[in-house]
Amino acid sequence: MEPFTTLTAVAAPMPMQNIDTDKIIPARFLKTIKRSGLGVHLFDPLRFDKDGKEKPDFILNQEPYRSAQIIIAHENFGCGSSREHAPWALLDFGIRCIIAPGFADIFYNNSFKNGILPIRLPRPVCDQLINDAKLGGNARVTIDLAGQVVIRPNGEEIPFDIDPFRKHSLLNGLDDIGQTLQHGAQIDGFEARRRQSQPWLPTTTAA
Amino acid sequence: MSASRPRTLFDKTWDSHVVEKLPDGTCILYIDRHLLHEVTSPQAFEGLRMAGRKLRRPDLTIAVADHNIPTIGERTATKIKEADSRIQVQTLEKNVVEFAVPYIPILDVRQGIVHIIGPELGLSLPGTTIVCGDSHTSTHGALGALAFGIGTSEVEHVMATQTLLQNPAKNMQIDVSGTLGFGCSAKDIVLAIIGKITTAGGNGHVIEYTGDTIRALDMAGRCTVSNMSIEAGARAGLIAPDQTTFDYIKGREFAPKGEAFEQAVTYWKTLPTDTGAHYDTVVHLTTSEIAPMVTWGTTPGAVVPVTGIVPNPSDEPDEGKRTQLNRMLEYMALAPGQAMQDLPIDVVFIGSCTNGRIEDIRAAATVAKGRKVADGVQALVVPGSGLVKRQAEEEGLDRILLEAGFEWRDPCCSMCLGMNPDKLTPGQRCASTSNRNFEGRQGQGGRTHLLSPAMAAAAAVTGHLTDVRQLV
């Protein structure tokens, strides 16, 4: 996973609530066995008409937002299915950070696992950032993960919260599995205790 | 940990699965059951392979193909017509061999939607942790399991370690009291809940459903309620195990038998929430707030009683919300003030992990009996599993439905999300017993109204959204 340290980029304003995962990447694009290549289908229902032509009024079809790496949205971003294809599509398009008043839980988790930083900020702050973002290409937003601040184009710093474990993993691009496997002995111990205390727990191999 | 602190069902299940608490509070949580399907597993298997890692506990894992399987015609992986669907199923079949994961083949009578077959086969048990790369894993919480959906990276994490890195969720209690009104079902309960707390209401929480209305539900109804916890924003929804649960589990294929079953029940009886345990959020609902419900918009929270009307966005003070409401009306081709019951229907879909159980098919058949599907309406009944299908046929429900003009299909997710050929065409309006009415969910440009199986059957025979109470 690519580490996330600081990012200065164009931010796309998407002042909508409940941007669900079916909007981010519809089910018909889930029939892949790979993680890459989904960026062309990102936000398909919002981005393209039924003939596959770009809808000119959609933000990511406009300059300079075609190269946006940050999205600023309203409440409950990423609600719906658990499909990790949603962060894969965002990442493949180039998005590394999403700022919103709130995220659906599974999407929030999935983002971190793919090197995307979801930042929760109060709605009025998001609205302010959305207004900044509407100013276009010169109004770049900076994210400083180590310092835990979003820096507005005018230099104002807005602090944000993040769980320390996730921050550490993201800053260093660490893979969770490798970290957990270091606790293998504890997992072995847990399994042994469980066989004792709940011997009736069935396996899937012996019905 | 002090034994005296009163704990919730969630707290108890969580505590008993913590392998280790890391310094920052993140927990390594042990997973008892890992369910796999073809859509969210290929990249995880690929990840294991690339890292040269083993799948730690194939004997706690089970796989089934459910999303891409055709509901008519030949049902073997090689015969699936769409190349991408076929490749996904074939990839699963290859991976289960390579990693020695137990697999329920497509032609096995036990094949079905993963959230139907877990409880049905006795794989989903109280007080266990169950995960699947699928948000409706919340379904299994109906049996008192802590069950939640995970992303593909987490699927890979469970494969490699049989654990997940998790932070405890907050406890939410949703208490429902009263006798369910005539013509109402579990689906109406959960739609009313989502309407009340909104689709973000449960974010960060695990819901426990309590109250006499919930207690009175059979296991199918409890599954329907837990299933849609995710639509209320919660990752998991639990219902405390009781005699209904024990009776349901007893004798199922993988469930503990004999002496082991008695031991298990003794343990399961310790699971319900202690008196005085703390819930971070409490919501009360009475059955007077629940009527046969139907959604009008493109989020499950956009719901009204079937006797209601389409709301007017100009009544909404918040600009963002108003914009969203307007967009929903435009997509759904609805006007403010329109009566829900006037809406003509093109397609009816009865099935999915929300409502694809035998009880759901019985409810639909009761309404369909002696009636005919309205002209111009296509009505699909897709049982949730091969076992459900077999049982329905033994009860003669297939004949009732076929005589009424419904189509009787083979088990799969089908039109719930249209990954197989069952999908809406642009502009079609569908009365659906599934769980999501997002734009394009059932097919590009399709318009979905969520409702109960009885209500779906009522819409099928009248050709428009209908208050089922007028038909039974």
Ligand code: SF4
């Ligand atoms: S029936 Fe629908 S919601 Fe359930 S697992 Fe299948 S696609 Fe997902």
